[in-house]
Amino acid sequence: xxxxxxxxxxQQDLRGxxxxxxxxxxxxxxxxxxxxxxxxxxPGAPVKRVINLCSNNYLGLSSHPEVVAAAxxxxxxxxxxxxxxxxICGTQDIHHRLEERLTTFLxxxxxxxxxxCMDANAGVFEALLGEADVMxxxxxxxxxxxxxxxxxxxxxxxxxxxxxxxxxxKLQEHQDKRAxxxxxxxxxxxDGDVAKLDEMVALAERYDAMVFVDDSHATGFIGRTGRxxxxxxxVVGRIDVITTTLGKALxxxxxxxxxxxxxxxxxxxxxxxxxxxxxxxxxxxxxxxxKVLDLIGSTTxxxxxxxxxxxxxxxxLTELGFDLKEGESPIxxxxxxxxxxxxxxxxxxxxxxxxxxxxFFPVVAKGLARxxxxxxxxxxxxxxDAGLEAFARVGAKYGILGKGRKEIVxxxxx
Amino acid sequence: MDTTRVIEVPxxxxxxxxxxxxxxxxxxxxAVVELHGGGRAWEKVARRLEEEGWTLHTRVGWIxxxxxxxxxxxxxxxxxxxxxxxxQSLVQLDADSRGVL
Numbered sequence: 001x002x003x004x005x006x007x008x009x010x011q012q013d014l015r016g017x018x019x020x021x022x023x024x025x026x027x028x029x030x031x032x033x034x035x036x037x038x039x040x041x042x043p044g045a046p047v048k049r050v051i052n053l054c055s056n057n058y059l060g061l062s063s064h065p066e067v068v069a070a071a072x073x074x075x076x077x078x079x080x081x082x083x084x085x086x087x088i089c090g091t092q093d094i095h096h097r098l099e100e101r102l103t104t105f106l107x108x109x110x111x112x113x114x115x116x117c118m119d120a121n122a123g124v125f126e127a128l129l130g131e132a133d134v135m136x137x138x139x140x141x142x143x144x145x146x147x148x149x150x151x152x153x154x155x156x157x158x159x160x161x162x163x164x165x166x167x168x169x170k171l172q173e174h175q176d177k178r179a180x181x182x183x184x185x186x187x188x189x190x191d192g193d194v195a196k197l198d199e200m201v202a203l204a205e206r207y208d209a210m211v212f213v214d215d216s217h218a219t220g221f222i223g224r225t226g227r228x229x230x231x232x233x234x235v236v237g238r239i240d241v242i243t244t245t246l247g248k249a250l251x252x253x254x255x256x257x258x259x260x261x262x263x264x265x266x267x268x269x270x271x272x273x274x275x276x277x278x279x280x281x282x283x284x285x286x287x288x289x290x291k292v293l294d295l296i297g298s299t300t301x302x303x304x305x306x307x308x309x310x311x312x313x314x315x316x317l318t319e320l321g322f323d324l325k326e327g328e329s330p331i332x333x334x335x336x337x338x339x340x341x342x343x344x345x346x347x348x349x350x351x352x353x354x355x356x357x358x359x360f361f362p363v364v365a366k367g368l369a370r371x372x373x374x375x376x377x378x379x380x381x382x383x384x385d386a387g388l389e390a391f392a393r394v395g396a397k398y399g400i401l402g403k404g405r406k407e408i409v410x411x412x413x414x
Numbered sequence: 415m416d417t418t419r420v421i422e423v424p425x426x427x428x429x430x431x432x433x434x435x436x437x438x439x440x441x442x443x444x445a446v447v448e449l450h451g452g453g454r455a456w457e458k459v460a461r462r463l464e465e466e467g468w469t470l471h472t473r474v475g476w477i478x479x480x481x482x483x484x485x486x487x488x489x490x491x492x493x494x495x496x497x498x499x500x501x502q503s504l505v506q507l508d509a510d511s512r513g514v515l
Contacts, residue, residue: 137507139506146507146508149507150504150507155500155503156500156503156504156507157503158503158506158507
């Protein structure tokens, strides 16, 4: 029973979250996703048109007219929902077609769709591993991987972020296990750095381990033809399991997949609970995703533009004197170190018409607060120039231009 | 007739057992007593599980727990080293990537 006492307990918990400055508030967007969006924030404030520098719309396909048209056609041709899980009566021909297309695009052996990549990561480990096995994960992997590891009986272990020496120690330590799986993100979402998949694969081959990569922040644009981190690092065909999402670069709606060795994917089809006990991606999204693959398979124009936008943005911020996390992905974190400073800068940028979000503990480590900017192929040069001008004004206001960590922390605290 | 049996082991002069030594001793003695009596409800559960095809193993080991605010982790293993190793792995899983988006 939801008694007054129980209600009070939850209210107290929520007050605690708010007092700690950790309450998440949604901002209402009253336009399609894109480089320019209309936002109502705070609630009740007049709707404001701002430049969006914080979405995962890397290829600018979220509202692309051809994707929208294909989705509409898919809706007309195959209906709205399936009202069934995949293995009863919830699989259409287009689901299989999308799985085949993803397999070809990712350069793997087989693919299985999931309702989201969160679901793929939640289900894949339990489906493939047992108590005689070990999972060795980079310490900065996505939270959904952590949840998936917790749902699995295999022994969990971690290695220091991108530290191949530490990974090797762990692989040596776990030689007595039946199977070893090295687990990493392809591109790390908060820092934007790219996993050293080439070194990781070499270690995995030396120590008889499988390699798992969540490439959600890479599929569609990292690598020469946008296949992902494995293409960028030259290890296509040598990654055993890739999970990725349709919810970012590939149209940005929702849905995810497990792609990789045929037997591993088939095991997921037989055992992964989010696949077995949930409806899959609806036809309208499948149709849109197929069009996305047509678009990015026919030309690299969009990922090339994203790469150029990233270079331009990174160079511009660096020349202004901002302290950036090194990297080559379209995730460009502007380091501010102090949580309040990150929030204040984000608020002032919003007033300037630039939509970004400050991240601080516990989303990132204490003393490493930042604004994570994310580039898109939808950005035109004028968007980036306007963004740089606003960053210059706000940076000057807070006296952080040309300042590094030490000086910022001396002024604002850690 | 009093059937209580008491085992007395005099400690050498100056010996002061550490709290965890006493805890270990207590656990061991409780386990011995469990083998000869105590609650028997487990037998019914065990029998049913075996009838359902489960192979059961009962072992005495270490349970280690870590609590910090709302966070709670627990690990169990035959040795304390193993239990703490697992506990560390569980804590470390979320230490750096708890809120990664």
